Amino acid sequence: MPNNQLRLRALRLYKDLxxxxxxxxxxxxxYSGRIRKMFENNRNLTDxxxxxxxxxxxxxxxxxxLALYSLRKYRHLKRTYYPPDN
Incomplete structure (x- = not known):
């Protein structure tokens, strides 16, 4: 894959994260600081x-x-519609 396409994929991934x-x-x-540090550590990769x-x-x-967010949303809906049994 050409370097330009890899660069564009990296930028898209960075924006998504x-x-x-x-x-x-x-x-x-x-989280955002760790993402930045991860990308800064890998910016000199050439291979x-x-x-x-x-x-x-x-x-x-x-x-x-994304899985963490889905799980959080599911747990919230479960607490909303099904109160805990005591």
Missing amino acids: LYLSKDYPDPAYD AAEVERALKMGEYIKNET
């Missing part, structure tokens, strides 16, 4: 295989964050 960081439940975790590996890791983090 920053957008997801707005709703992260724990403000003490500093296409290494860049691809880093992008796959970023996609994994994105999918796990």
Whole structure:
């Protein structure tokens, strides 16, 4: 894959992760700061295989964050419609 396409994928991933960081439940975790540090540490990668590996890791983090948000939404709906049994 040409370097320009890898660069555009990396930028899209960075924007997506920053957008997801707005709703992260724990403000003490500093999700957006960790994302920035992760991308800064990998900015000097030149080998296409290494860049691809880093992008796959970023996609994994994105999918796990989306799963966390879905789980949070499901738990909220469950508490709303099904009160706890005491």
